[in-house]
Amino acid sequence: MSEVGQDEARDKVTSDASTGKELLPGNAVIAQSGGPTNVINQTLVGAIKQMVRSKEINAMFGARHGISGLLEEDFIDLRAESPRLLDKIARTPSAALGSVRMKPTKEDCEKLFEVCRKHDVRYFFYIGGNDSAETAYIVATQAAEADYDMRVYHIPKTIDNDLRETDHCPGYGSAARFVALALIGDQLDNRALKGIKIDVVMGRHAGFLTAASVLGQQRSDDGPHLVYVPERPFSVDKFVGDVKQVYDELGRCVVVVSEGIQDENGKPVSETISESGEVDAYGNPQLSGSSALGDYLARTVNERLGKDLRVRADTFGYLQRCFPEVVSRVDATEAMEVGKHAVRAAVQDEQPNGSVIIKRAGTSKTYMASYGLTSLENVAKGTRSMPDEFINAESNGVTEAFRDYALPLVGRLPRYRWFKTERGS
Amino acid sequence: MSEVGQDEARDKVTSDASTGKELLPGNAVIAQSGGPTNVINQTLVGAIKQMVRSKEINAMFGARHGISGLLEEDFIDLRAESPRLLDKIARTPSAALGSVRMKPTKEDCEKLFEVCRKHDVRYFFYIGGNDSAETAYIVATQAAEADYDMRVYHIPKTIDNDLRETDHCPGYGSAARFVALALIGDQLDNRALKGIKIDVVMGRHAGFLTAASVLGQQRSDDGPHLVYVPERPFSVDKFVGDVKQVYDELGRCVVVVSEGIQDENGKPVSETISESGEVDAYGNPQLSGSSALGDYLARTVNERLGKDLRVRADTFGYLQRCFPEVVSRVDATEAMEVGKHAVRAAVQDEQPNGSVIIKRAGTSKTYMASYGLTSLENVAKGTRSMPDEFINAESNGVTEAFRDYALPLVGRLPRYRWFKTERGS
Numbered sequence A, B: 001m002s003e004v005g006q007d008e009a010r011d012k013v014t015s016d017a018s019t020g021k022e023l024l025p026g027n028a029v030i031a032q033s034g035g036p037t038n039v040i041n042q043t044l045v046g047a048i049k050q051m052v053r054s055k056e057i058n059a060m061f062g063a064r065h066g067i068s069g070l071l072e073e074d075f076i077d078l079r080a081e082s083p084r085l086l087d088k089i090a091r092t093p094s095a096a097l098g099s100v101r102m103k104p105t106k107e108d109c110e111k112l113f114e115v116c117r118k119h120d121v122r123y124f125f126y127i128g129g130n131d132s133a134e135t136a137y138i139v140a141t142q143a144a145e146a147d148y149d150m151r152v153y154h155i156p157k158t159i160d161n162d163l164r165e166t167d168h169c170p171g172y173g174s175a176a177r178f179v180a181l182a183l184i185g186d187q188l189d190n191r192a193l194k195g196i197k198i199d200v201v202m203g204r205h206a207g208f209l210t211a212a213s214v215l216g217q218q219r220s221d222d223g224p225h226l227v228y229v230p231e232r233p234f235s236v237d238k239f240v241g242d243v244k245q246v247y248d249e250l251g252r253c254v255v256v257v258s259e260g261i262q263d264e265n266g267k268p269v270s271e272t273i274s275e276s277g278e279v280d281a282y283g284n285p286q287l288s289g290s291s292a293l294g295d296y297l298a299r300t301v302n303e304r305l306g307k308d309l310r311v312r313a314d315t316f317g318y319l320q321r322c323f324p325e326v327v328s329r330v331d332a333t334e335a336m337e338v339g340k341h342a343v344r345a346a347v348q349d350e351q352p353n354g355s356v357i358i359k360r361a362g363t364s365k366t367y368m369a370s371y372g373l374t375s376l377e378n379v380a381k382g383t384r385s386m387p388d389e390f391i392n393a394e395s396n397g398v399t400e401a402f403r404d405y406a407l408p409l410v411g412r413l414p415r416y417r418w419f420k421t422e423r424g425s
Helices: A040-053 A066-071 A083-090 A106-118 A130-145 A172-193 A208-214 A236-250 A269-275 A292-305 A329-348 A376-380 A400-410 B040-053 B066-071 B083-090 B106-118 B130-145 B172-193 B208-214 B236-250 B269-275 B292-305 B329-348 B376-380 B400-410
Strands: A026-032 A057-063 A075-077 A121-128 A151-156 A195-201 A226-228 A252-258 A311-315 A354-361 A368-374 B026-032 B057-063 B075-077 B121-128 B151-156 B195-201 B226-228 B252-258 B311-315 B354-361 B368-374
Touching (some): A026 A066, A040 A057, A040 A121, A040 A329, A066 A121, A066 A130, A106 A121, A121 A130, A151 A329, A172 A195, A172 A208, A172 A252, A172 A329, A172 A400, A195 A208, A195 A292, A208 A400, A226 A236, A236 A252, A236 A292, A252 A292, A292 A311, A311 B311, A329 A354, A329 A368, A329 A400, A354 A376, B040 B121, B040 B329, B057 B066, B066 B106, B066 B121, B066 B130, B106 B130, B121 B130, B130 B151, B130 B376, B151 B329, B172 B195, B172 B208, B172 B329, B172 B400, B195 B208, B195 B292, B208 B226, B208 B252, B226 B236, B236 B252, B252 B292, B269 B292, B292 B311, B329 B354, B329 B368, B329 B400
Parallel strands (some): A026 A057, A026 A121, A151 A354, A195 A311, A226 A252, B026 B121, B121 B151, B195 B252, B195 B311, B226 B252
Antiparallel strands (some): A057 A075, A354 A368
């Protein structure tokens, strides 16, 4: 561990102008956790920029690979980086500090406070999703129990958009943009070569990302024609019937499903596939979480509607979350702002711990965001699903209300043109 | 069938200024065939623009869905579209006329000449890959046999870059750009969360697209660390050994394989998987051509190197070929130029039939393209593979010669920045 920034520590008590409350100056640690996104570094850099302006914060440590870097004292001295470099890092996809998926135990927390004491860390910022909020909540709770004075803030990030309390999550807009763009191209591809196309989009519990597949539609017969999300029970029979109906009408069909679609008993379809006796070359059960779901749905369509039908499946996988240059401007801006807000909230001490939330104002066209705090507990416990009014009555598509919600977050999508004299598809 | 453009037909014989040869004026048909790309409409519009300038060509029919639209007289009147609209259509992904995969029989050809006679079609332009060149070759050969005077031109298009004679194929640069961008993001993702990542890229016989995965590398330890193409025998043992070596060194590993990798007997690995007894929920053999290859390689790594390793696989699938806004400028320009060149060659009658080729001049940095013609037969028969000098001696990566070849076609890729003080990965 480097002794980075230690010499900059100032042993004084400052007074916050806005509240008049006394704040202990100290050092800060910031880290990134969970699946990386295209804008998670905007959040990191937003926080760093705000910390630089905050007299309460002295040394700024970037812990590598989340909480594991904190435990191992694997730090980067964030004050050593130039503003110009930081602006560039903000635009770099994935997590510049590295990431981790790790839930700290009580022992981890004890070790953690030891490290924090050693480096006089009084501010802890954790950028991530619901699991990361839980980590922050555990750290905050354990800190209180251990009587270690440290303010703990969770800063939201997730492409799934499934965090509670916040209107939406930084990272979602850009990943949703990827999905919307992918479907613009994919449905044009399907228009050219016809057949049935099935796309599997990330989202184990929430369908927000899958739903974004419709956002680039221009013409009434543009795909995706069917959208299935985990919020509604998935029936293979209903699915095949829906596909048949669209195909009979248009001579083609584009379907998007969430990886987490579940049957009426709440059991993920991918689990059922893995238990169905499907085995690999070594006799092991086929794993879920692979591309098995898309392949299974494609085979099912072929078996039930005809072997000769051209049916293809793609599983978008990790391409969705860090694809260079596919960034929503609104998402990038907000990602930076939540980082700044966390630090502002911390040094104003308006709430000792918390999770940053985004609040929405205006309509789809006059959209505006503001920022606030909620308790860590509210975000750590459970996730959010798509509200009913975003899903159609048939449970195979999304509504105008969803489009109004999502379009401002995704940004302007390209619009294409075709021959005027084109007949049908 | 509409009688579109018929009234515009001029019954006269014109003389070509450059050759002095007499050319029969007549109508033209153009169509698109095979897998769509992001720039195939540039080619279509390039040809249309040149036809508009050519006094030898009267009516211009766009046949929908390739040769099947010609047989069904499913035509679009291309003279009815404004230049402004055409410019926009050029930028639309996928095939604006629709596409098809169809090899014409002798009977099809007879029907085809009947339609062509009826509409006085004397110029036939077919945009597509090697199969489409074969279609053009069959049509040209049958036309000669039937004593039907029609000039037949194949205009190259394929993301696989596997056509003979031409230096490279329109469509490749943009698809290669997608793959290069995807890997920039994916290897940053892998840097953040570590583990082993396997990406499967299109390419049944040629590895050009897979090889493009390296083009965005900035740092010496940037992935992909291993690249396997169909041109070299693929050994699972060697693959696992290679992965282990990289993983032991870096603590992570990104691998890219072509979907068409073959064992030492030339048998595709995906076929071996499908014969290996892997069955689906209904007892049917697992199909190849799905995501089975990536999932199989991932399972194999887990089985041989450890169940606890984080191993993930993505199959890029159809996302590679029509993703909006992922377009190489050089590719778009050249795609338009090959369309123009085909029409110029046709009306100059320098060769009655032919396939357009791109010739390269200059170095990687001073790259320039020019255009020419080769015989249809040369392109129709067989495909091209990566030359030996593009593949490393270990058969698990590509060379500087390949980068020099591909970079000008793909265009400038984004470069990202990281913390100066970052230690290792």
